Amino acid sequence: MTCLLVDPQSLPIELRPYLEDLVQRARAGCGSHLVSVFAVGSIALGDYRHGRSDVDVTVVVDPAVPAQVVRELAVTLAHPTLHCPAAGLELVVYDADFVARPSDRAGYLLDLNTGALLPNRASFDSTRSPAFWYVIDRSIAHQTGRLLHGAPVRQVIAPPTRRDLFAAILTSVREHTDGAGHLADNQVLNGCRSVAYCRTGSWLAKRRAAQLIATSEADFQPLIDSALRSFERPRSAALALPTADVQSFMAWVRERVEEAAETTADQ
Secondary structure, three states: OOOOOOOHHHOOOOOHHHHHHHHHHHHHHHHHHEEEEEEEHHHHOOOOOOOOOOEEEEEEEOOOOOHHHHHHHHHHOOOOOOOOOOOOEEEEEEEHHHHOOOOOOOOOOEEEEEOOOOOOEEEOOHHHOOOHHHHHHHHHHHHHOEEEEEOOHHHHOOOOOHHHHHHHHHHHHHHHHHOOOOOHHHHHHHHHHHHHHHHHOOOOOHHHHHHHHHHHOHHHHHHHHHHHHHHOOOHHHOOOOOHHHHHHHHHHHHHHHHHHHHHHHHO
16 A cells, blocks of 8 residues: 655654554545645654654635535544644644635634643634734744645745734743643743754754754753753653742843844835
């Protein structure tokens, strides 16, 4: 049987059968309406950690796809109907016309969170979701999205404008600082990735971004090193990091992102 994945050897070995099955189900469900399937997040950035990372997948469909087809995808791709071997699946379905243009909106047809370590949630109303997650994911997709099936990523998805992207990054930093339910190591590493983007203009894997910031910011190196050690562990065994140190670091991150956002606004 011919593999449906574009380049299975480039994917984490633990995920290859799962992603093959996911693409097969998406193709069977959408038929000719399926445009593209690609991975974003840690898979796209080459930093997937089995037992810790989610699988982040974007599906792009023809605008004429029936709403019922999208609703059926939420059932056929949900765990455990399709058993997710990772911590969870975060899958977003977009209309091809929407993602072909820059946007500051969430804009999805389906946002599916499912898996052993994620609460099952299927949303079909993008106005109910904070837009910043999706703006950042589309930026990562345009830069390094890993094509699984269909049309090439950059032919399908447009990057957000710099103004919209920096607004989304700043909102993300606020969420990781003040929002509930975030692991401390993920707060720190997402903060590192945000600052690294501001400095380099490219999305880096969390560990690479952390190493970049730790090298230049000696005061935060012990905290970042602890976050990296924790990130090597399963979510259930994450290390506790000093709350005051995390908050101090995130305040510093916010200042750096605000500076970069102001510079972008002036351009």
